[in-house]
Amino acid sequence: MSYDLFRQMIQDWANAGYLPEALAYGFVVNALLAGLMIGPVLGGLGTLVVVKRFAFFSEAVGHAALTAVAIGILLGEPYTGPYGSLFGYCLLFGILLNFLRNRTGLSPDTLIGVFLSVSLALGASLLLMLAGKINVHILENVLFGSVLTVSAEDLLVLGIVALLVVALAVPLYNRIMLASFNPQLAAVRGVAVKTLDYLFVVLVTLVTVAAVKVIGAILVGALLVIPAAAARLVSQSLKGFFFASVIIATLSTLLGILLPIVLDLPVPSGAAIILVAGLCFALAALARALVPRLQGNPA
Amino acid sequence: MTAAAKLASAGGPRIDFAGIDLTLGRTRILEQVQFSVAAGSVHAIVGPNGGGKSSLIKTLLGQMPHQGQLTVHWPSAAEVIGYVPQALEFDRGLPMTVDDFMAAMCQRRPAFLGLSRRVRGAIDQALAQVGMLDKRKRRMGALSGGERQRVLLAQGLIPPPQLLVLDEPMSALDEAGIQVFEQLLHAWRAAGTTVLWIEHDLQAVLRLADRVTGLSRQVLFDAPPAEALTPERLLSLFSVHPRSEGVA
Numbered sequence: 001m002s003y004d005l006f007r008q009m010i011q012d013w014a015n016a017g018y019l020p021e022a023l024a025y026g027f028v029v030n031a032l033l034a035g036l037m038i039g040p041v042l043g044g045l046g047t048l049v050v051v052k053r054f055a056f057f058s059e060a061v062g063h064a065a066l067t068a069v070a071i072g073i074l075l076g077e078p079y080t081g082p083y084g085s086l087f088g089y090c091l092l093f094g095i096l097l098n099f100l101r102n103r104t105g106l107s108p109d110t111l112i113g114v115f116l117s118v119s120l121a122l123g124a125s126l127l128l129m130l131a132g133k134i135n136v137h138i139l140e141n142v143l144f145g146s147v148l149t150v151s152a153e154d155l156l157v158l159g160i161v162a163l164l165v166v167a168l169a170v171p172l173y174n175r176i177m178l179a180s181f182n183p184q185l186a187a188v189r190g191v192a193v194k195t196l197d198y199l200f201v202v203l204v205t206l207v208t209v210a211a212v213k214v215i216g217a218i219l220v221g222a223l224l225v226i227p228a229a230a231a232r233l234v235s236q237s238l239k240g241f242f243f244a245s246v247i248i249a250t251l252s253t254l255l256g257i258l259l260p261i262v263l264d265l266p267v268p269s270g271a272a273i274i275l276v277a278g279l280c281f282a283l284a285a286l287a288r289a290l291v292p293r294l295q296g297n298p299a
Numbered sequence: 300m301t302a303a304a305k306l307a308s309a310g311g312p313r314i315d316f317a318g319i320d321l322t323l324g325r326t327r328i329l330e331q332v333q334f335s336v337a338a339g340s341v342h343a344i345v346g347p348n349g350g351g352k353s354s355l356i357k358t359l360l361g362q363m364p365h366q367g368q369l370t371v372h373w374p375s376a377a378e379v380i381g382y383v384p385q386a387l388e389f390d391r392g393l394p395m396t397v398d399d400f401m402a403a404m405c406q407r408r409p410a411f412l413g414l415s416r417r418v419r420g421a422i423d424q425a426l427a428q429v430g431m432l433d434k435r436k437r438r439m440g441a442l443s444g445g446e447r448q449r450v451l452l453a454q455g456l457i458p459p460p461q462l463l464v465l466d467e468p469m470s471a472l473d474e475a476g477i478q479v480f481e482q483l484l485h486a487w488r489a490a491g492t493t494v495l496w497i498e499h500d501l502q503a504v505l506r507l508a509d510r511v512t513g514l515s516r517q518v519l520f521d522a523p524p525a526e527a528l529t530p531e532r533l534l535s536l537f538s539v540h541p542r543s544e545g546v547a
Contacts, residue, residue: 174407188381188382239412
């Protein structure tokens with residue numbers, strides 16, 4: 001069954017009243033399917049981002065996507081999905097950053113600060129140069145995400161990236177985590193610490209780029225951080241941490257896509273997703289403050 | 300089952316350090332380091348901070364480019380090295396229990412899916428040996444320094460190592476923890492495991508090691524502890540400008 005037939009079936013069921021009314025629109029089905037892929041993958045990978053203290057890095061890669069879009073449009077890629085430049089520039093950004101982190105001895109936050117600002121300056125310059133040539137509303141979509149423009153091609157890219165990330169990150173989860181606890185111990189246990197660091201950078205970059213369409217360049221990094229941070233506040237084990245992060249990220253993505261449509265709010269999907277995730281974080285912080293058991297161990 | 304049987308391994312390797320030089324930038328870290336670690340012995344390394352002890356360990360573990368000849372004579376094809384670091388770098392608030400940590404160390408299956416059946420027995424046994432079985436559901440960040448050190452010792456037991464490298468394992472241990480460590484050390488010796496042990500506590504070295512090497516950039520002494528740990532030698536080892544006796 002082709003994807004078009006599947007989508008049509010969902011729309012028919014929504015029209016017949018079996019499913020919520022919003023699903024009668026093809027773009028909503030596309031966006032929700034994208035959300036169902038983005039949420040669990042970003043939520044799960046986010047736990048490693050928090051463990052490895054890569055939050056600032058994932059934010060920076062998201063922002064690099066802005067520059068990548070500008071480069072793509074300049075090079076003549078379609079402005080609705082300049083995936084060549086997005087993957088190319090962001091991967092270059094991430095890998096170069098990691099390479100220099102290993103070579104310069106600068107602390108990661110200093111180096112990311114340099115990369116982020118230079119990349120943003122480049123992106124801003126290019127976008128302003130382009131402003132006369134393209135519809136500036138396109139930039140809004142790139143910056144803050146849009147559910148209206150998620151195409152079957154975007155879903156395919158997202159699906160491939162999601163599969164790749166799951167296939168690599170799940171079997172290597174322990175090793176990626178171990179490498180950050182004590183590189184020497186990890187190496188003795190047969191972990192290729194530096195290679196895994198690069199792999200992790202690549203995975204974060206891939207998933208970030210694939211999610212830019214729905215969440216937007218400005219906020220995509222936040223979905224790698226906020227759900228995991230909220231889950232960390234209320235979990236007592238890695239199991240709880242991982243699955244709570246996946247659930248919060250998925251719930252935030254789906255609600256962030258649906259709520260503006262159902263409530264007819266002129267809010268971009270990316271902002272809505274992050275606001276829902278932020279609310280989850282606030283609730284988690286509140287729960288931790290009110291429930292003593294969440295603050296430590298049972299005796 | 301005796302503690303020694305639990306730790307049974309194929310017997311440890313002999314290690315020969317011959318003329319090891321290590322320079323980082325412009326700093327000479329190790330200079331013509333030459334000594335041997337006998338197979339199945341408990342060999343302590345003592346010396347001042349910055350004397351090159353940790354660098355020597357890194358060199359042994361293949362993580363430092365060095366000059367000179369470092370040979371490990373493995374008695375069998377299986378080459379299992381265990382390592383107990385001094386500390387772990389992790390966010391103390393991380394929701395990672397002792398079980399989660401052991402799972403992350405010892406199994407391929409992601410730790411968030413719980414302990415795999417294949418390693419559960421070994422992990423149970425290792426935690427029991429270090430007296431941490433009843434604290435396995437505690438968060439790593441909520442443990443005391445000594446308790447965390449015991450967990451680090453426990454991970455060093457899986458898989459049973461032929462060569463075990465210990466980096467100041469007693470630094471955070473309390474009295475009960477020190478007893479646990481001493482029992483483990485006896486068991487390793489009985490199992491024929493080669494133990495290379497960096498230690499600051501000279502009393503413990505005197506009591507427990509088979510041989511001790513004093514390292515301050517170069518080898519200042521290398522002998523059985525009772526012979527090596529004399530006041531004169533220790534004075535020389537821990538003074539700013541040590542003089543080598545050229546003992547190998």
